[in-house]
Amino acid sequence: MQSSSITSSYLAGYRRVTGGTRGAAEAEGPGGSGALLPVTGAQRRFLLARRLDPAGRPALVPLFFTFPAGAVDPDRLRAAALHLAALHPALRTRPLVRRGVPLQRVTEPEAHVGRVRPRPGERAEGALLRALARWPAEGPPLRLFLAGDGDGEEILAVVLDHVACDEQSLGRVLADLGDAYRDRLGPHDVPADRAEAGLASYRDAVLLQLDAEDGGSGPRALAHWTRRLAGLRPPGPVPHEGTSAGTGTARRRLPLGVAGGRAAAFPAVLHACARAARTLHGPDRVAALGYPWGGRPAAAAPVLGCFLNTVVHPADDVGPGERTVAWWDDLDHADAPFDSVVHAARGAGVPWSGRLDGLLTFEDLGRRPPLRLGDATGRETHLDDRPLPAPFAVSVSYGTDVLVRMAWDRAAVPDGLARDAFETLLDTLSAAPAS
Numbered sequence: 001m002q003s004s005s006i007t008s009s010y011l012a013g014y015r016r017v018t019g020g021t022r023g024a025a026e027a028e029g030p031g032g033s034g035a036l037l038p039v040t041g042a043q044r045r046f047l048l049a050r051r052l053d054p055a056g057r058p059a060l061v062p063l064f065f066t067f068p069a070g071a072v073d074p075d076r077l078r079a080a081a082l083h084l085a086a087l088h089p090a091l092r093t094r095p096l097v098r099r100g101v102p103l104q105r106v107t108e109p110e111a112h113v114g115r116v117r118p119r120p121g122e123r124a125e126g127a128l129l130r131a132l133a134r135w136p137a138e139g140p141p142l143r144l145f146l147a148g149d150g151d152g153e154e155i156l157a158v159v160l161d162h163v164a165c166d167e168q169s170l171g172r173v174l175a176d177l178g179d180a181y182r183d184r185l186g187p188h189d190v191p192a193d194r195a196e197a198g199l200a201s202y203r204d205a206v207l208l209q210l211d212a213e214d215g216g217s218g219p220r221a222l223a224h225w226t227r228r229l230a231g232l233r234p235p236g237p238v239p240h241e242g243t244s245a246g247t248g249t250a251r252r253r254l255p256l257g258v259a260g261g262r263a264a265a266f267p268a269v270l271h272a273c274a275r276a277a278r279t280l281h282g283p284d285r286v287a288a289l290g291y292p293w294g295g296r297p298a299a300a301a302p303v304l305g306c307f308l309n310t311v312v313h314p315a316d317d318v319g320p321g322e323r324t325v326a327w328w329d330d331l332d333h334a335d336a337p338f339d340s341v342v343h344a345a346r347g348a349g350v351p352w353s354g355r356l357d358g359l360l361t362f363e364d365l366g367r368r369p370p371l372r373l374g375d376a377t378g379r380e381t382h383l384d385d386r387p388l389p390a391p392f393a394v395s396v397s398y399g400t401d402v403l404v405r406m407a408w409d410r411a412a413v414p415d416g417l418a419r420d421a422f423e424t425l426l427d428t429l430s431a432a433p434a435s
Helices: 006-018 041-052 074-087 124-133 167-182 192-215 219-228 262-281 320-331 338-347 415-430
Strands: 060-068 093-098 101-106 112-115 142-148 153-161 247-254 288-293 309-314 358-364 379-381 392-398 402-409
Touching (some): 041 093, 041 101, 041 192, 041 338, 060 167, 074 112, 074 167, 219 338, 247 415, 262 402, 309 320
Parallel strands (some): 112 142
Antiparallel strands (some): 060 379, 093 101, 142 153
16 A cells, blocks of 8 residues: 555544554444444545535535325335435444544434425425525434425425435435335334444445555556646636526436437536536636546445545646547546545645536436335426535436536626536537437
8 A cells, every 4th residue: 555645644544543453443332333434535525525615514415306295105204214224334324523534433323304394485496495505414414305385296305415425326225215115114124234234345345445545546646637637727706796696507408319329428528518617717717627436346345325536627628539538548547536636736736725616417317216105206306506516517417318407606607607608518519429
């Protein structure tokens, strides 16, 4: 192991504060409660972002589903959610910091399931957004909110703290929640030996991920990121007159074959996102875009958790072919954790704090099952006006068509400029070579 890497230094700090070897635990109760585990590089990034946020807000991963009114039984749903928390160790952990070292402590199974009442004249969507805005950092990482406004439908929000769940875990969450609801399972339907085996698999996966991150933080990888990010010119605040607040949104559905088809779509989407960033932040700036990438280590069990790294991409002025080649090169070094990449950029003399100027997520809905609760199947919907961790965020979903969404912070970005950037995004995608 490279003793000078951020990851190896973190593991040394972990051993120091826990008084044991890697994966050391305090006295464990049933299911491993009380165990102290290290955190992955992805978890370190989200915990740092939470600490830097003036309001201390955690990053959330919410999914929203519309059901017929009365189709979801809250008590049955609560039991199913607790079953998930008992089944998956990542959903019964809480972050803590001990002597400056971030950790995760395994707790007893807990999940919040509740009904949110709209105010007079308020829609269900508004009530759910208020519930998310009030999310206290303390508490279980899995929370479900059900809201209806008397129009014959209800919206169920399945919300996870990003520290406990990445995009790759969402399909597993929905499938297991639906199965537990169907079979009327609760937390006591997870035997102690299964809970303990699950904790061992999760601990092993975290340690294997840290090994991969340490191995991916060697001199060659850091030299790559130092060179790659040397041209970053982080934008300052976007010139903005007025006092608009909240989140602006735009969306468009495109044919399935756009951007070269499903298999070749990501680099085309990344290029379009970079062109949109240049429209938004100006051609004399090179913004830092972030996108999730990776997976569980090959030797690890397919556990639920937060493992996907955030890869940094400079929105420089290059053509689609050159950007695709650079993207492939980046993937060869994608195991370097985010904090190591920030350190490499600073080593290149770039005055970058690690704050991302834009975010891109790309999901293949064919890999995510629908949420079925009993006899009803939820229709996924998207709620606007949620707080953003960056000036703008682009989400592309591949299903029966391609849904392209862009959201922007209206306190920082004028609506007109954001819509111009969205049109740039769409025009660039439409110009991508067909498959």
